[in-house]
Amino acid sequence: MNFYFISDDRWFLEGLQKIPLKLYGQVLFIHTNDFAKMPLPNAGDVVVINVADIALRQKFLHLPVMSACRVIILLNISIIIKCSLGREFPWLYPDNAKVENLISCLHLAAKTPIVYKDIRQQEKWYFQYLNSGESHKELAARMGLSEKSLYALKRRVMASYGLSKCHCTAVMVCRDITGMHQYTLSA
Incomplete structure (x- = not known):
């Protein structure tokens, strides 16, 4: 299982690269400008999307492979009432979470079976x-x-x-x- 961090914020990606994440598998940090050059995630991978640009976020979330991945969307805390960590993906998580909490979230996601909510x-x-x-x-x-x-x-x-x-x-x-x-x- 690989871990993908996709963001339009270079500071976010550079900061994460300097932190020992202690994740098993390959960890890829991808800026949205470089996404076309990078391999797509595989089914079962953990994909963290921290993209502020709404058109880009939609583009990445609507890639066919994303419905087979463990997707975590980082969002501004003001729109999240409660974090949606649980049984069903995608998970929504605050973009200003402490690094330790984000790492715990990633470990939990890696162990959680891929189930998506039924959408009518x-x-x-x-x-x-x-x-x-x-x-x-x-x-x-x-x-x-x-x-x-x-x-x-x-x-x-x-x-x-x-x-x-x-x-x-x-x-x-x-x-x-x-x-x-x-x-x-x-x-």
């Missing part, structure tokens, strides 16, 4: 359409649901990932996560 098609569509600029009224008409039902769907999905209820970045993270499942490895 309705949830994927909701976050895709919402992020494309459609209003709740337009979404309700398109999806054949009431606006109240759409708000409930949004709250339920965001809470399942430990995200705050109304932060726009959290909505984009949900779009990225729910979209991961449409890009799976072919058997």
Whole structure:
């Protein structure tokens, strides 16, 4: 099993390279500008995504192999209500966590079987359409649901990932996560 650290922050990557991480397997530090030159993760690898650029983060999370990896997304603490370390990937973790805590998280991830939450098609569509600029009224008409039902769907999905209820970045993270499942490895 390999460990990939993918980031658009060179300081983050350089800092991690100077710390003894005590991880078993190859550890790769990849800046987003250099990603095309690097090998893709393999199924089962641990992949830490610390990418602030929302378009780049979506690009990496929607790589087919990611749905077969142990993905940990580092995010600004203000949008995370609770860390989502547990049975199902991807995990959301604060980007300002202490190094020791991040290392513990990586060890736990390496031991955790790869299981992803079941995402309903309705949830994927909701976050895709919402992020494309459609209003709740337009979404309700398109999806054949009431606006109240759409708000409930949004709250339920965001809470399942430990995200705050109304932060726009959290909505984009949900779009990225729910979209991961449409890009799976072919058997």
